[in-house]
Amino acid sequence: MDKFTTLTGIAAPMPLVNIDTDMIIPKQFLKTIKRSGLGVSLFDEMRYDRDGNEIPDFVLNKPAYRDAQILVAGDNFGCGSSREHAPWALLDFGIRCVISTSFADIFFNNCFKNGILPVVLPQEAVDALMRDAENGANARLTVDLETQTVTGADDTAYRFEIDPFRKHCLLNGLDDIGLTMERAPAIDSFETQMAQARPWI
Amino acid sequence: MTQHAGAPRTLYDKIWDAHVVDRQDDGTCLLYIDRHLVHEVTSPQAFEGLRMTGRKVRAPERTIAVPDHNVPTTWDRETGIDNEESRIQVDALDRNAREFGVHYYPVNDIRQGIVHIVGPEQGWTLPGMTVVCGDSHTATHGAFGALAHGIGTSEVEHVLATQTLIQKKSKNMKVEITGRLAPGVTAKDVVLAIIAKTGTAGGTGHVIEYCGEVIRNLSMEGRMTICNMAIEGGARAGLIAPDEVTFTYVKGRPHAPKGAQWEAAVAWWKTLFSDEGAQFDKVVTLRGEDIAPTVTWGTSPEDALPITARIPAPEDFTGGKVDAARRSLDYMGLTAGTPLTDVTIDAVFIGSCTNGRIEDLRAAADVLRGRKLASGVRGMVVPGSGLVRAMAEEEGLDVIFKEAGFEWRLAGCSMCLGMNPDQLAPGERCAATSNRNFEGRQGYKGRTHLMSPAMAAAAGVAGHLVDIREFAAQPA
Numbered sequence: 001m002d003k004f005t006t007l008t009g010i011a012a013p014m015p016l017v018n019i020d021t022d023m024i025i026p027k028q029f030l031k032t033i034k035r036s037g038l039g040v041s042l043f044d045e046m047r048y049d050r051d052g053n054e055i056p057d058f059v060l061n062k063p064a065y066r067d068a069q070i071l072v073a074g075d076n077f078g079c080g081s082s083r084e085h086a087p088w089a090l091l092d093f094g095i096r097c098v099i100s101t102s103f104a105d106i107f108f109n110n111c112f113k114n115g116i117l118p119v120v121l122p123q124e125a126v127d128a129l130m131r132d133a134e135n136g137a138n139a140r141l142t143v144d145l146e147t148q149t150v151t152g153a154d155d156t157a158y159r160f161e162i163d164p165f166r167k168h169c170l171l172n173g174l175d176d177i178g179l180t181m182e183r184a185p186a187i188d189s190f191e192t193q194m195a196q197a198r199p200w201i
Numbered sequence: 202m203t204q205h206a207g208a209p210r211t212l213y214d215k216i217w218d219a220h221v222v223d224r225q226d227d228g229t230c231l232l233y234i235d236r237h238l239v240h241e242v243t244s245p246q247a248f249e250g251l252r253m254t255g256r257k258v259r260a261p262e263r264t265i266a267v268p269d270h271n272v273p274t275t276w277d278r279e280t281g282i283d284n285e286e287s288r289i290q291v292d293a294l295d296r297n298a299r300e301f302g303v304h305y306y307p308v309n310d311i312r313q314g315i316v317h318i319v320g321p322e323q324g325w326t327l328p329g330m331t332v333v334c335g336d337s338h339t340a341t342h343g344a345f346g347a348l349a350h351g352i353g354t355s356e357v358e359h360v361l362a363t364q365t366l367i368q369k370k371s372k373n374m375k376v377e378i379t380g381r382l383a384p385g386v387t388a389k390d391v392v393l394a395i396i397a398k399t400g401t402a403g404g405t406g407h408v409i410e411y412c413g414e415v416i417r418n419l420s421m422e423g424r425m426t427i428c429n430m431a432i433e434g435g436a437r438a439g440l441i442a443p444d445e446v447t448f449t450y451v452k453g454r455p456h457a458p459k460g461a462q463w464e465a466a467v468a469w470w471k472t473l474f475s476d477e478g479a480q481f482d483k484v485v486t487l488r489g490e491d492i493a494p495t496v497t498w499g500t501s502p503e504d505a506l507p508i509t510a511r512i513p514a515p516e517d518f519t520g521g522k523v524d525a526a527r528r529s530l531d532y533m534g535l536t537a538g539t540p541l542t543d544v545t546i547d548a549v550f551i552g553s554c555t556n557g558r559i560e561d562l563r564a565a566a567d568v569l570r571g572r573k574l575a576s577g578v579r580g581m582v583v584p585g586s587g588l589v590r591a592m593a594e595e596e597g598l599d600v601i602f603k604e605a606g607f608e609w610r611l612a613g614c615s616m617c618l619g620m621n622p623d624q625l626a627p628g629e630r631c632a633a634t635s636n637r638n639f640e641g642r643q644g645y646k647g648r649t650h651l652m653s654p655a656m657a658a659a660a661g662v663a664g665h666l667v668d669i670r671e672f673a674a675q676p677a
Contacts, residue, residue: 016528017521018401018501022639027620031271031286033245033293035354045641050627074521076402079435079501080639082337083243084353102402105371105437106337106351113355163369165229176355177256180363183223183231187259187365190222190233198219200458200466201235201263201330 002115003173007096008142009069012059013133017074021107024078024086038085039092060093064136070143072126072133073100077118078107087114097143099150101126112166115173117143119150125158145171209476211373212442213408216348216473220331222365232368235330236347237360238316239266239303241294242620243335247358248297257301260364264303265325268294269315270620272308274583274610279309287621301361314586314612317341317554321425322586324454328443328470333360338554338636340431344424345451346443346473348408351432372482374407374436375475378415380489385670387564388423389556389634389653391415391487392430393495397505399485404436407483410475411441415489421450422560429555430636433502442474494669496541497638497651499529504638508656508668512539532640533648534628541666544650548631549580549607549661550643551654553617556634557585559592561654565634566598568658568669569605571677575664580607581623583615605662619644632660 029041047058054061060068071077071090077100078086087110090098098111099119111118121129132139132153139153145167149157169176194201210218222231237260244266251257258264271287272278282288291308298305304325306313312323317338320326326342332349333339335357342349356366376395396403409431416424424441431439448467451457458466493507504526506513514537515527530537535544551557551565562584574580582602584590590612593599599609616623617635625631625647634657638649650666659672 015521015524017525018503020501020637020639022618022637022642026641026645027618030242030620031284031290033249033290035246045645050645074525076405076435079401080337080432080637082335082339082351082353084246084335084355087353102405104402104435105405106353106432110353110355113353163229164227165225165367176367177250177254177359177362180231180359180365180367181256183365184363186223186231187233187363191364194233198329198466198469200462201327 001113001173001175004096004115004117004145004170006142006144007069008140010065010067010137011070011072011129011133011141012065012068013130014059014071014073015130018076018079019073020080021078021083021086022080025083025089030083030085035088036092038089039094042089042093067094069094069096070141071095071098072130073098075101077103079104082106084110084113087111087116091116099126099129112170113176115170117145117170119143119160121150121158121160128152128156209478211475211479211481212346212410212440212473213348213373214479216329216331217370219329228369230368230370231365232331234333234360234364234366235263236320236325236332237264238320238332238334238339239264239357240270240316240334240336241268241290242270243354244297244357245290245293246354247361248301250358251361256362258303258361261302263364264361265320266294266298266303267306267313267316267319268308270614270618272613273621274613274615274623276611278611311587311591314589315554315557315614317429318557318585318589321345322454322588324451324457327451327457327466328447329473333366337432338429340437340439341425341429341554343428343431343439344421344441345447346440346470348438348440350437371437372407373480374404374409374483375481376409376411377413377486378411378489379413379486380415382415382489382492385494385673386492387653387655388419388426390492390495392427393497393502393505393651394487394492396430396434396502397495398487399434401433401501401503402435404431404434407436408438408440409434409436411439416441417444420560421446422558425558426555430502433636443470494653494656496656496666498533498535498541499526500532500638500640501529502636502638502651504529506541508541508666510541512537512541514538542668543665545630545665546632546660547578547629548625549574549578549657550616550631550633550635551581551657552583552585552615553635554585555636556654557583557589559589561634562589562593562598565654565658566601568655568673569662570601572605572662574606574661578661578664580605580661581610581616582607583610584612586612616643618642632657632666
């Protein structure tokens with residue numbers, strides 16, 4: 001997993017609330033057995049018509065946002081399915097940070113496994129950043145994980161909260177599984193206890 | 202292991218405490234996983250990860266694999282899967298299951314079906330367990346008083362390799378349904394009414410415990426319908442305290458404990474309830490008597506209304522929901538002010554992990570006995586597992602469905618998400634017993650109205666959405 005430290009980039013505005021994982025990456029793209037290559041299908045049904053032509057109105061098709069690395073999104077982003085294809089598609093497109101007032105739990109969790117930073121901010125802050133994002137390439141946002149801030153076009157910095165363990169893993173690009181494997185003795189002893197306490201499992 | 206010795210604990214607290222392997226100072230825990238269910242869509246990258254790092258499946262005996270999302274439901278599926286990508290994915294599961302030695306129900310096994318129907322049916326799901334699967338509807342298993350939730354593929358790999366998950370505890374939310382349900386009102390209506398009240402993000406960050414007289418009086422199958430859609434209310438997991446209904450359902454299933462172990466298990470299971478005075482961070486109460494047969498009109502499960510209502514206008518909402526409602530109405534091809542019962546349909550889908558169990562099929566068949574689908578309406582019944590199908594056939598339900606004009610299919614996820622050929626055509630409108638009405642969910646530009654099996658069957662006969670309470674009163 002790539003580290004996430006700081007990011008300065010173009011933010012694309014997606015004010016729609018409840019953007020679900022079926023919108024982010026529709027089911028026909030879940031048939032892959034790989035993690036890569038999904039960026040071209042990100043937001044497929046909003047982004048392309050039935051013949052595969054780009055829909056010019058869709059934000060990521062606009063020239064100003066083709067290189068967006070940040071999304072500023074409406075409430076409850078990523079609701080629905082557990083498909084990790086959603087963060088894979090975002091990452092493959094180049095999105096490393098999504099800012100919203102709230103995220104669905106499973107999507108939120110999946111982001112951290114892929115070096116994407118989901119930032120939760122209050123409504124007023126998201127509204128201000130959404131206005132910045134609407135200014136396109138002239139309004140780059142800066143996300144600094146170490147200081148836990150998002151800085152808007154007018155240099156206003158918005159501080160966000162993040163779980164310390166997740167922050168540590170993201171800053172250092174750590175592999176969870178490797179970390180947990182080091183705790184094998186604790187897992188062994190838990191299994192031994194459980195075999196006595198709940199042998200039917 | 203217990204952090205709150207003595208203090209009243211919720212059901213969630215108790216299951217959590219019983220599975221903490223260790224805990225860091227900031228509250229991050231390593232949680233032991235008792236059952237890991239695996240399907241073909243969210244697991245290939247995880248198994249590949251194990252291969253690339255030379256890791257093994259730590260507890261293959263706790264891991265159960267079954268293909269469900271991609272499998273065709275047509276009767277010729279023994280001859281193979283036409284779609285190349287689907288075939289590759291199902292073949293990959295087959296290879297991975299055999300190579301890593303996990304329990305496995307291949308496509309042509311009578312026990313194959315939707316993973317969340319197979320788990321309980323085979324007795325893999327038991328009260329007090331932790332259950333995970335790379336699928337958000339893992340919440341279903343919470344009906345047994347098991348802490349069950351969906352995970353992404355990275356976590357699938359983590360559980361395969363370590364049989365644990367790195368977790369922080371969620372908050373406790375209580376949803377109580379008091380009193381009794383009126384005739385014609387089912388578990389599906391209850392859960393849609395809950396989501397309509399709490400919103401699709403109402404349970405975010407929480408584990409919901411469903412309780413109250415209405416929940417106690419539901420069968421296990423109804424309870425599974427409720428917990429299945431906890432995720433549609435934003436909660437990764439829903440829970441219902443186990444009781445005699447649970448124990449009766451579990452007893453005798455292939456992987457349920459037997460003999461002395463059964464007695465020991467039940468003794469522990471009986472301690473799994475929220476203590477008097479346990480603290481909940483959020484409490485929502487609904488009166489059973491207030492719940493009507495409920496349907497969705499929009500493209501979020503929170504867009505649910507009593508069948509007696511009219512299609513709302515964007516202006517009826519506030520904030521970001523105004524634009525979302527406008528977009529939904531446009532997508533759904535609906536006009537504000539139209540009575541829901543005037544909405545005509547083109548298709549009926551009966552199945553899914555929400556409503557693909559035997560009681561669901563019986564409820565739909567009861568409505569369809571001696572009746573036919575309206576002209577121009579197509580219908581599909583997809584049992585949740587091969588065993589559900591066999592039971593339905595033994596009861597003659599398949600004949601009722603076929604005589605009514607429905608297609609009778611083999612088990613799978615099917616048109617709930619349309620990863621196989623079972624999809625809506627653009628613009629086609631479906632009365633569906635599934636769980637999500639998202640844009641494109643059942644097929645590109647397909648339009649989904651969620652409802653109970655009886656309501657979906659009745660809509661098929663009438664050709665439009667109907668109030669089952671009035672419909673049922675008419676002679677067939």
